[in-house]
Structure formats: structure tokens, C-alpha cells
Amino acid sequence: MLSVKDLRSGYGRIEALHGVSIEVEASEIVTLVGGNGAGKTTLLRAISGVQPITAGEIRFEDARIERSAAHSRVARGIAQVPEGRQLFAPLTVEDNLALGAWSRRNTDVAAELSYVYEHFPMLSEMRRTPAGMLSGGQQQMLAIARALMAKPRLLLLDEPSMGLAPILVDQILLVVRELKRRGLTILLVEQNARAALAIADRGYVIETGQITATGTAQELLSDSRVQAAYLGV
Amino acid sequence: MAEFVQFLFSGLTVGAVYALVALGFTLIYNASDVINFAQGEFVMLGGMTTVFLGLAGIPLPLAALLAVIFAMAVGLALHRFAIETARGANAVSLIMITIGASIFLRGAAQVFFDKQFHTLPAFFGSEPIRFVGAAILPQSLVVLAGAVVIVVLLWTFIDRTLLGKAVIATAVNRLAARLVGIDTRRIVGFSFAISAAIGAVAGILITPITLTNYDVGTLLALKGFAAAMLGGMGIAAGAVIGGLVLGLLEAFAAGYLSSQYKDAVAFLVILTVLFVMPQGLLGRAKVERV
Numbered sequence: 001m002l003s004v005k006d007l008r009s010g011y012g013r014i015e016a017l018h019g020v021s022i023e024v025e026a027s028e029i030v031t032l033v034g035g036n037g038a039g040k041t042t043l044l045r046a047i048s049g050v051q052p053i054t055a056g057e058i059r060f061e062d063a064r065i066e067r068s069a070a071h072s073r074v075a076r077g078i079a080q081v082p083e084g085r086q087l088f089a090p091l092t093v094e095d096n097l098a099l100g101a102w103s104r105r106n107t108d109v110a111a112e113l114s115y116v117y118e119h120f121p122m123l124s125e126m127r128r129t130p131a132g133m134l135s136g137g138q139q140q141m142l143a144i145a146r147a148l149m150a151k152p153r154l155l156l157l158d159e160p161s162m163g164l165a166p167i168l169v170d171q172i173l174l175v176v177r178e179l180k181r182r183g184l185t186i187l188l189v190e191q192n193a194r195a196a197l198a199i200a201d202r203g204y205v206i207e208t209g210q211i212t213a214t215g216t217a218q219e220l221l222s223d224s225r226v227q228a229a230y231l232g233v
Numbered sequence: 234m235a236e237f238v239q240f241l242f243s244g245l246t247v248g249a250v251y252a253l254v255a256l257g258f259t260l261i262y263n264a265s266d267v268i269n270f271a272q273g274e275f276v277m278l279g280g281m282t283t284v285f286l287g288l289a290g291i292p293l294p295l296a297a298l299l300a301v302i303f304a305m306a307v308g309l310a311l312h313r314f315a316i317e318t319a320r321g322a323n324a325v326s327l328i329m330i331t332i333g334a335s336i337f338l339r340g341a342a343q344v345f346f347d348k349q350f351h352t353l354p355a356f357f358g359s360e361p362i363r364f365v366g367a368a369i370l371p372q373s374l375v376v377l378a379g380a381v382v383i384v385v386l387l388w389t390f391i392d393r394t395l396l397g398k399a400v401i402a403t404a405v406n407r408l409a410a411r412l413v414g415i416d417t418r419r420i421v422g423f424s425f426a427i428s429a430a431i432g433a434v435a436g437i438l439i440t441p442i443t444l445t446n447y448d449v450g451t452l453l454a455l456k457g458f459a460a461a462m463l464g465g466m467g468i469a470a471g472a473v474i475g476g477l478v479l480g481l482l483e484a485f486a487a488g489y490l491s492s493q494y495k496d497a498v499a500f501l502v503i504l505t506v507l508f509v510m511p512q513g514l515l516g517r518a519k520v521e522r523v
Contacts, residue, residue, distance in 0.1 A: 082409060088398075088401065091405075099402050102414045102415050
């Protein structure tokens with residue numbers, strides 16, 4: 001479904017991705033595990049088209065998209081829940097959701113809205129509240145819900161557990177699983193490698209801008225190097 | 234008393250124009266972080282284009298409409314060919330570009346129009362209305378009413394339409410706006426067009442009172458900037474209040490002190506705001522939960 005080949009990207013003269021290749025098949029949860037500054041966020045942003053690339057190709061459903069604008073990638077079916085949630089803080093919960101469906105603004109989005117409210121009843125109760133007033137966990141739910149409003153086929157999740165209490169992390173991961181059951185393909189970036197690998201089908205380990213290991217979630221969980229570096233075993 | 238009311242009305246009239254110019258600053262600043270010093274030229278273009286289309290025999294209401302559309306086209310072109318091509322440049326460079334664009338537009342107006350002062354007939358005659366001893370021009374009321382209509386329309390648009398919310402979204406979080414699929418370049422271009430339209434309308438409304446020529450934009454941009462700073466840069470309500478307060482301060486300074494100091498008021502306001510309350514009247518520190 002998504003195929004990234006030899007992708008290079010950077011900030012100014014500093015290269016952050018040195019030829020990264022990953023594959024995501026339809027209906028998979030693939031996780032990208034790596035430490036701070038390994039290039040996880042850069043890769044997701046490059047896939048969404050908000051981070052310029054210097055070389056390489058990105059294919060989505062067999063179409064080359066590395067030259068298309070960010071908004072047309074959303075229209076093709078790639079939505080991202082960015083790191084740090086990035087809500088439209090002064091706008092209400094409902095406005096955030098409505099803007100999430102911007103790429104489909106000429107179609108009826110009532111079905112998505114009721115799906116979202118059904119699965120996140122808390123958002124329905126707070127629909128008139130400015131997004132900036134929500135708690136951290138609620139904001140993360142809203143960020144995910146906003147991305148779902150675009151009716152994506154591929155969902156990119158960047159550190160959804162960041163800064164959340166463990167009980168909330170579990171809730172978020174439950175939501176991610178439920179989305180997979182609904183048929184969504186998910187690329188999940190996490191520092192919390194154990195939690196991510198627990199729900200993922202496959203994973204990649206990224207270190208200083210390069211993929212250093214890959215395999216099924218089981219294989220990575222039992223890989224001694226991964227255990228030492230990311231699982232604290 | 235009569236004197237006071239007289240100054241009050243002339244202050245509010247001029248203040249309404251400053252408020253509209255400041256609103257233009259606010260819209261563009263929010264969408265793109267650019268302080269567009271060519272904002273005053275939109276006011277000039279509105280007035281001058283209407284005058285010259287009128288001279289060419291086009292009925293004035295149609296001429297005014299065409300002038301607004303022309304100003305919007307100039308606004309779009311300014312964004313497309315001057316701001317967009319310098320994407321990634323820092324704020325100071327972009328501000329320099331808008332100053333350059335403003336000089337260019339003034340020069341072009343001098344060549345294509347002329348260097349004379351021009352006026353338009355007042356919309357509802359020029360017989361002053363007597364009000365508690367003061368003489369109020371009907372056109373003053375037109376300016377005030379026009380400003381109110383524009384503010385209400387703009388507020389309704391921003392608050393009630395998805396496109397308006399996309400403008401806010403682009404202003405508060407450009408990255409997130411792009412990630413939900415908003416074409417932020419078009420939103421910024423759109424903000425330039427709307428700002429240009431607001432400026433042009435202000436120029437058309439005020440021309441019967443203050444006259445217009447190729448050079449009126451310079452001072453208006455400065456006054457509008459002072460008004461936006463006074464109210465709090467980036468805050469729409471602040472722009473309106475800042476404009477009205479600046480207009481009143483000018484009118485009372487001109488009336489009770491000396492009309493020679495009128496234009497100094499705007500500069501005093503800028504300096505005072507920068508020294509005493511850089512956030513402006515309505516500005517406040519950002520509070521956000523994480």
C-alpha cells in the first residue's frame with residue numbers, strides 16, 4: 001500500500017534520513033521504533049508531504065506521490081496524527097473535527113462525525129469546548145478523531161502516547177487496534193517500543209536516519225539488540 | 234459641546250478607515266506572519282481606480298465594484314509573485330518586500346493615473362446634518378456604516394463558514410492545517426485578496442471626505458499599522474478598537490492642541506505601545522494546556 005524507497009531528507013545541510021526504505025501492506029499495523037532524533041517524525045512528515053525530501057520515492061497504492069502537495073496526499077487517503085497533537089486550540093472540538101474533513105468538504109461528512117462521536121463519547125459532550133481546554137488524553141483522542149474525519153486508508157500516528165499517563169496510553173492503543181479491525185492501515189511511530197510492538201504486525205527499527213532492523217513484531221521483541229536498546233531487558 | 238461632538242465624529246470617521254486598514258494588516262499577519270506595508274496602497278487603488286473609471290464614463294457604483302475587484306487582483310498578484318516566490322525568507326525580508334511593493338504600486342499609480350488630487354461625489358449629498366450644534370457630513374455616516382457592515386460580514390465569514398475556520402486554522406497552526414489537507418498557500422493568497430478588498434472599500438468610502446491621490450497609501454499604512462499595534466497585532470477586535478482610538482486621539486489632538494500635531498499622534502502611539510505594552514490593548518500572554 002505504501003512503499004518508501006531510499007528516502008533522503010534533512011534540515012538545511014544536516015541530513016536526517018540517509019536513504020530510508022519501508023513497506024506497509026494494506027490492513028497492517030507497522031511500527032517504527034527508535035530513539036529521540038532517529039528520524040521517525042521526519043519520515044512521517046516526508047510521507048505526508050510537509051517535510052521536503054532530497055531524494056528517493058514514495059508510492060501510495062502504486063502512484064508516485066513524492067512530488068504531490070501535502071493537501072493532495074490527504075485527498076488520496078493519507079492522514080496523520082502529528083506529534084504533540086497540533087490541534088487548532090482556539091477552535092471548538094466540533095470545528096477541529098469539521099476541519100479534519102476539509103479534504104472531503106464537498107461530501108456529506110455526517111457519517112464520520114457520528115462514528116467519531118459514537119466511539120469517543122467524551123468528544124460529543126465537549127463539542128463546543130475549545131480544543132485547547134481539553135486534557136492531554138482528550139486532546140490526543142481529538143487528534144486521532146480529527147484525522148479519521150478525512151476517511152483515510154492509511155493513518156500515520158506520531159507518538160500518540162507521548163506525555164500521557166499509562167492508563168491513557170492503554171486506551172489509545174486500544175483505539176489503534178480497533179481502527180485496524182475497521183480495516184485501516186496504520187504506520188505507528190513510538191518511543192514506547194514495547195507497547196507499540198505489542199499491537200503491531202511488523203516493525204522497523206530506525207537509528208540516526210537509517211533502518212537497522214526489521215521483522216515481525218514477535219521477531220523484534222525477541223531480538224537481543226532491540227531488547228537491549230529499546231525494551232530495557 | 235458642539236466642538237466636542239464635531240471632533241468626536243471626525244475622529245470616528247477617520248478611525249473607521251484606520252480600523253479597516255488595521256483589519257487588513259491583521260488578516261494577512263495571521264495567515265502568513267507578514268506585516269504587509271503595501272496595505273495602504275489598496276486604499277489608494279480603491280479610490281483612484283474608482284475615480285478614473287468614473288472619468289472614463291463608467292457609472293460610479295460599477296466603477297467602485299470594478300475597483301474592488303482590481304485591488305483584489307493586485308492583492309493576489311502581490312502574494313503570488315512577491316511573497317510566495319520568497320517562501321522561506323525570514324519575516325524582515327518579507328516586510329522589506331511589502332515595502333518595495335508599496336513603492337512600486339505608488340510609482341505605477343503615478344504613471345498610469347496622475348499626480349493630482351481627486352474626489353468622488355458624496356454618496357448622499359454633502360449637505361451637513363446638524364447634530365447638537367455640530368455639522369456632520371452624511372458621508373461620515375456612510376463611512377461608519379460601511380465599516381460596521383465590513384466588520385460584521387468578516388466576523389460572520391470567519392465564525393460561521395468552514396472556509397473562515399480554515400483561515401483561523403492556518404493562522405493558529407500551519408503544520409496541522411496542511412496535515413488535514415488545507416492548501417495553506419491558497420488560504421494565504423485568499424487572505425491577501427480579502428485584505429485588498431477591505432482596503433479598497435475603505436478608500437472608496439473615504440475619498441469624498443479626504444480626497445485621494447497616488448500618495449495617500451503611505452500615511453494610511455502607517456496609521457493602520459499603529460492602530461493594529463495599539464489593539465494588539467493579530468487580534469481582529471483589537472484592530473477595530475485600535476483604529477477608532479487612534480482616529481479619536483488624532484481628532485482631539487488636532488482640535489484641542491494644533492492640527493500640525495495630527496500625524497505625530499500615530500507615531501506617539503506606536504512608541505508608547507512598544508515601550509509600555511507591546512502586547513497592545515487586547516493582547517495577552519498565550520495560555521494553552523498541553
